[in-house]
Amino acid sequence: MFSAYSQLREKGVLGLNQRNVHFISRYNERRLFPLVDDKLKTKLMAGEAHVNAPHLIGTIQYQHETRDLENLLKGLREFVIKPAKGSSGKGILVIVDRSEDEFVKSSGAKVSLQEIRRHVSNILGGLFSLAGKPDIAILEDLIHSDPAFFSFSYEGVPDIRFIVFQGFPVLAMMRLATHRSDGKANLHQGAIGVGLDLATGAAIGAVQFDRPIEFHPDTGASLKDLRIPAWKDMLELAAKCYDMTKLGYLGSDIVLDAKRGPLLLELNARPGLAIQIASQTGLLHRLTHIEEGKAPKGFTAQQRAEYALKRLSSL
Numbered sequence: 001m002f003s004a005y006s007q008l009r010e011k012g013v014l015g016l017n018q019r020n021v022h023f024i025s026r027y028n029e030r031r032l033f034p035l036v037d038d039k040l041k042t043k044l045m046a047g048e049a050h051v052n053a054p055h056l057i058g059t060i061q062y063q064h065e066t067r068d069l070e071n072l073l074k075g076l077r078e079f080v081i082k083p084a085k086g087s088s089g090k091g092i093l094v095i096v097d098r099s100e101d102e103f104v105k106s107s108g109a110k111v112s113l114q115e116i117r118r119h120v121s122n123i124l125g126g127l128f129s130l131a132g133k134p135d136i137a138i139l140e141d142l143i144h145s146d147p148a149f150f151s152f153s154y155e156g157v158p159d160i161r162f163i164v165f166q167g168f169p170v171l172a173m174m175r176l177a178t179h180r181s182d183g184k185a186n187l188h189q190g191a192i193g194v195g196l197d198l199a200t201g202a203a204i205g206a207v208q209f210d211r212p213i214e215f216h217p218d219t220g221a222s223l224k225d226l227r228i229p230a231w232k233d234m235l236e237l238a239a240k241c242y243d244m245t246k247l248g249y250l251g252s253d254i255v256l257d258a259k260r261g262p263l264l265l266e267l268n269a270r271p272g273l274a275i276q277i278a279s280q281t282g283l284l285h286r287l288t289h290i291e292e293g294k295a296p297k298g299f300t301a302q303q304r305a306e307y308a309l310k311r312l313s314s315l
């Protein structure tokens with residue numbers, strides 16, 4: 001990993017310390033962090049800002065409400081339950097089908113209502129939240145991934161992470177679920193990161209656990225063949241998240257739903273740096289370009305997306 005970083009140095013790689021001191025603390029106001037550290041807050045904010053996201057079906061806040069879970073899930077064949085303050089894919093239960101009293105997870109494993117009740121109870125108790133603080137369980141629509149990704153992700157919905165600086169998307173990476181990552185598209189759990197060309201949405205390179213990889217270990221798909229449809233729309237949605245949050249240095253995670261198109265999955269005020277390894281591109285040249293005022297001011301999200309596509313992509 002270190003050699004990967006040093007090879008990238010001349011390409012303008014951004015280091016951890018510089019990210020924290022120069023970008024996060026300078027461009028992200030602390031009081032805004034709770035908006036993105038809580039997925040329920042993010043979702044409600046997105047609704048007001050007309051930013052598309054998976055529909056909220058309901059929330060569960062108190063232990064006694066878990067007794068009523070059966071009613072809440074009545075008529076729901078597929079759904080997702082997740083902790084509002086969770087991270088790294090922890091505590092996310094993806095249900096893709098059900099019979100009378102059995103629920104089928106994305107892995108194919110079956111769970112009972114009683115097990116789901118216990119899971120929700122664990123979420124409320126803070127098992128998956130930072131510092132074990134009490135949390136809220138979110139019940140939301142299952143995302144159906146665009147067919148373009150079928151052979152690229154294993155038992156899980158892939159998402160695309162954009163780094164957005166001052167409202168301009170500057171770097172992008174798709175995260176693909178693997179057997180190792182248990183159907184979740186989180187790098188620390190063993191998902192694959194595929195760096196994407198900002199101009200086209202085509203794959204540049206791919207890594208798993210920070211090491212280069214050519215084929216998806218479970219599906220065998222050649223990762224360099226990945227290309228994202230609706231690329232401009234995705235860039236625009238990522239850019240819009242800046243207007244919504246006012247966070248100057250932001251990670252926007254977007255999924256492509258087969259029916260609804262690009263949807264905001266979650267936001268991050270401290271996005272990781274591995275995206276530079278996956279895309280073999282350092283962040284600094286693009287960040288500096290914007291910071292030095294070389295990118296136009298007062299652009300709409302759509303214009304910023306276009307600028308990213310046409311100009312930033314070649315820096």
Ligand SMILES: Nc1ncnc2c1ncn2[C@@H]1O[C@H](COP(=O)(O)OP(=O)(O)O)[C@@H](O)[C@H]1O
Nearest residue numbers: 080086087088089090141142143156157184185
């Ligand atoms: N509504 C959903 N439908 C299908 N899969 C989902 C849904 N929400 C989350 N996932 C899966 O779980 C992963 C992590 O979800 P996310 O909301 O980003 O939480 P975290 O903060 O834990 O990363 C996603 O990348 C996706 O693979």
Ligand SMILES: [Mg+2]
Nearest residue numbers: 088089253266
């Ligand atoms: Mg995530």
